[in-house]
Amino acid sequence: MYNISMKTITAFMLIAAATxxxxxxxxxxxxxxxDAAEALGGAAPVRSATALLLDGGGTNGDLGQxxxxxxxxxxxNVSELRHAIDLANRRARRSMNRVEADDPxxxxxxxxxxxNGVAYNIDAKGMARRQGDIVARERQAELFLHHPxxxxxxxxxxxxxxxxxxxxxxxxxxxxxxxxxxMVTLGVNSETHLPVLARSMFYHPNLGDTLRETTFSDYxxxxxxxxxxxxxxxVDRYPVADLTFTRxxxxxxxxxxxxxSDVRSAEAPTPVANVTVQEVAxxxxxxxxxxxxxxxxxxxxxxxxxxxxxxxTRALAVIAKARELRPDKPLTKxxxxxxxxxxxxxxxxxxxxxxxxxxxxxNRALFEELAKRPHTIVQDALARNPREARIxxxxxxMTVKDAMRSMRxxxxxxxxxxxxxxxxxxxxxxxxxxxxxxxxxxxxxxKRMAIINKRFEELGLRIQRHVPIHGAITPHTEYLxxxxxxxxxxx
Numbered sequence: 001m002y003n004i005s006m007k008t009i010t011a012f013m014l015i016a017a018a019t020x021x022x023x024x025x026x027x028x029x030x031x032x033x034x035d036a037a038e039a040l041g042g043a044a045p046v047r048s049a050t051a052l053l054l055d056g057g058g059t060n061g062d063l064g065q066x067x068x069x070x071x072x073x074x075x076x077n078v079s080e081l082r083h084a085i086d087l088a089n090r091r092a093r094r095s096m097n098r099v100e101a102d103d104p105x106x107x108x109x110x111x112x113x114x115x116n117g118v119a120y121n122i123d124a125k126g127m128a129r130r131q132g133d134i135v136a137r138e139r140q141a142e143l144f145l146h147h148p149x150x151x152x153x154x155x156x157x158x159x160x161x162x163x164x165x166x167x168x169x170x171x172x173x174x175x176x177x178x179x180x181x182x183m184v185t186l187g188v189n190s191e192t193h194l195p196v197l198a199r200s201m202f203y204h205p206n207l208g209d210t211l212r213e214t215t216f217s218d219y220x221x222x223x224x225x226x227x228x229x230x231x232x233x234x235v236d237r238y239p240v241a242d243l244t245f246t247r248x249x250x251x252x253x254x255x256x257x258x259x260x261s262d263v264r265s266a267e268a269p270t271p272v273a274n275v276t277v278q279e280v281a282x283x284x285x286x287x288x289x290x291x292x293x294x295x296x297x298x299x300x301x302x303x304x305x306x307x308x309x310x311x312x313t314r315a316l317a318v319i320a321k322a323r324e325l326r327p328d329k330p331l332t333k334x335x336x337x338x339x340x341x342x343x344x345x346x347x348x349x350x351x352x353x354x355x356x357x358x359x360x361x362x363n364r365a366l367f368e369e370l371a372k373r374p375h376t377i378v379q380d381a382l383a384r385n386p387r388e389a390r391i392x393x394x395x396x397x398m399t400v401k402d403a404m405r406s407m408r409x410x411x412x413x414x415x416x417x418x419x420x421x422x423x424x425x426x427x428x429x430x431x432x433x434x435x436x437x438x439x440x441x442x443x444x445x446x447k448r449m450a451i452i453n454k455r456f457e458e459l460g461l462r463i464q465r466h467v468p469i470h471g472a473i474t475p476h477t478e479y480l481x482x483x484x485x486x487x488x489x490x491x
Contacts, residue, residue: 032162040148064206091114115258120263134202146200146231151184154178154179230245309345335423336359337359439452442471
């Protein structure tokens, strides 16, 4: 029989107790979540929160629509903002009125939502339409997980994992994978443990793999919890939202923000292209059919395309149609009128197809960057078929001429702040002007029309027809009539 002393038994018991304590100690990554929940008001009220209603206002930045590639985004002043979050059912909706800060005559209203993986927009008539899966993944962060209450609540779920604990100055960061598989980085203040930021990656057709970061500040007491009254968001390097909430209501009844049944049952839409062809002069075709058009111009031994707009689907369809019209001549270049994302959305597809881009010199750096950005979340045409970007630039005025055709490409500053790096194209023999955003017959801007008409006169252009990227083909006489109708008459 072994003779074990009481002293030995006590030592064994102390070791066992220490081992058990070590095994039950909360992992440091998980402790960050627990501390954040406590800072917000406690894990129990965070877990039991069912709904949050936020009212306020602020500003929105219009991504991809800045005056020049290196300029700040144009701002909209936001009013009547209402952001409803159904925490229990993983839904959210945001509605607001917006007025352009630099031009109060430009305004719109927005109403859009996310319902557990389904994104939808509601128009002015109350009709809801489902949006694509890429939009849904972006809205998941924008409307739901990029609020600290929703994110910490999701991180407390038993099925969530927390990893990659690290420090960045006075911010402690952890990576959260929710029970639904969503991945978000949470940053908390290392002293107060209050959430200060959320970061996640999403796919943007122009920018590719893109970081969305929302910061939280101005915490206030709301029905037993502490919640931020200000949230600021940037997408990549661009500030896109600065919102302040003047009223926050927790666990109050909110309206039904679920996606309508017909929206939820509908297939998520994917981009489609409808390319119509109209020969507007011998060897000049207007490739229309949707909101953004292109123009194909034939030369003696090659073809040039003006505009590869919107997205990869549209651009590839336009390029295919151009090659179909004249299969015996190579399509060599694409003139891109300006850098706005709806007009440059097809440049990566054009590069993948071997085309050289022609654009204003101020757009070069941005286009080179867009060509090199990673597209791993969704592989686009250039990611699947990598090529070096070939870019030619125009500073002021350039003419391309051969035995068949003359084409003048020139710089236009519209004078209203829309774009400082805009090109237009003039075909002197056909007296055709091709331009993007300078004139749209469906929504003309007479002030802009008058400014750019002076540029046309300075260059000695004898325009007969506008064959536009937006709107309908319009005689120049009609253009002048619209322009003059808005000008004050001399007294």
